[in-house]
Amino acid sequence: MPELPDVEGFRRVARQATNHQVRDVRVHDEQVLRGISSDSFQRAVRRRYFAEPQRHGKWLLMPTTGAANAAAALPVVLLHFGMTGSLQWCPHDAELHQHDRVVFDFATGELRYRDMRKLTGIHLAREQEEVDDLLAELGPDAQQIEAAEFGKRLTRTRRRLKPALMDQSVLAGLGNLSADEILWRARIPPHRSTTELTADELDQLHREMRTMLRESVRAGRIPDGASWLTGHRDEPDRRCPRCSTALRRARVGGRSTLWCPTCQPG
Ligand SMILES: [Zn+2]
Structure with missing residues (x-):
């Protein structure tokens, strides 16, 4: 089950997409999208760039921007990995894994959200308030707390x-x-x-x-x-x-x- 160190590992995987434009988003299983349809999710993220990913507890936050090397902005893709989730960076020709639920496609490769049990999933926050609401129940990050x-x-x-x-x-x-x-x-x-x-x-x-x-x-x-x-x-x-x-x-x-x-x- 992914804990803080694992999600830090996924953050390093996600950094491979930093400053790259999302050419396409392929949703292979809509069930992992929380509170948003495939169409809306694809429309919101396609052609945007990912900024530097952040982590709070077991959550991974991937802010998007309108251009490369821009400051972190909205909307933010938030990922939780539940019991069995992970994030994989794969070449385009790597065979799709049966648990690859959502694939972000870049010129340099693909970022794949892989999860067998689908207990949690992917959220999209269009405003900072939505990010705050999603993380409202969480205490301070264990790596940061004094x-x-x-x-x-x-x-x-x-x-x-x-x-x-x-x-x-x-x-x-x-x-x-x-x-x-x-x-x-x-x-x-x-x-x-x-x-x-x-x-x-x-x-x-x-x-x-x-x-x-x-x-x-x-x-x-x-x-x-x-x-x-x-x-x-x-x-x-x-x-x-x-x-x-x-x-x-x-x-x-x-x-x-x-x-x-x-x-x-x-
Ligand atoms: Zn002992």
């Missing part, structure tokens, strides 16, 4: 820590894998109550989140190397990469959660 704000938002209500970290209205961008990875690095159990966290623990959590995101963003995904908890998720005999204790797995806040009972006691 420690004080992070602590304040996380402890606003009493709840288990892991679902609080994943709540996009608290902070935007973290998903199941990144939340487990951060908690393991910070040595705090996922079921700890938010209001029981000490100031030191909150600082530690924020620091580990920043480090984890920096390294993951570089990779364009959460790395599954041997020194990462994520790297051991699917092993039959899951052991902590730090202390070799057998990892525990249970549902916390409705999501499959992995943690080390030795490193994350309590």
Whole structure:
């Protein structure tokens, strides 16, 4: 499931279209367009240029302009990747994948929105107000939020820590894998109550989140190397990469959660 680092990876893919004119938009499955018909979407985007793409949490924003090298403008194409979405840059002659739902065609190649399950999709905002409305529920981006704000938002209500970290209205961008990875690095159990966290623990959590995101963003995904908890998720005999204790797995806040009972006691 795409989380902040994956969407950063998609942003890099989208940058290949920056300052290029959309020659055509092909909608292979109208179901992924939210609140707009194929015809209207094509009319709004065709012949426009994409400006530098931006990201907020798990959303990718692609502003369009009337000319190359113009400042970001309207309308804005907003993409969400749900559980299975991705963005691919392909040569014109690459065979269409069965889950390529929308294809933006440029002189230099094609940008393809690929999604198997179609849980979310593509929006078009014609005015800044529509962008703001779409993102209104989101908290600050997890890569940008400062420690004080992070602590304040996380402890606003009493709840288990892991679902609080994943709540996009608290902070935007973290998903199941990144939340487990951060908690393991910070040595705090996922079921700890938010209001029981000490100031030191909150600082530690924020620091580990920043480090984890920096390294993951570089990779364009959460790395599954041997020194990462994520790297051991699917092993039959899951052991902590730090202390070799057998990892525990249970549902916390409705999501499959992995943690080390030795490193994350309590
Ligand atoms: Zn451990």
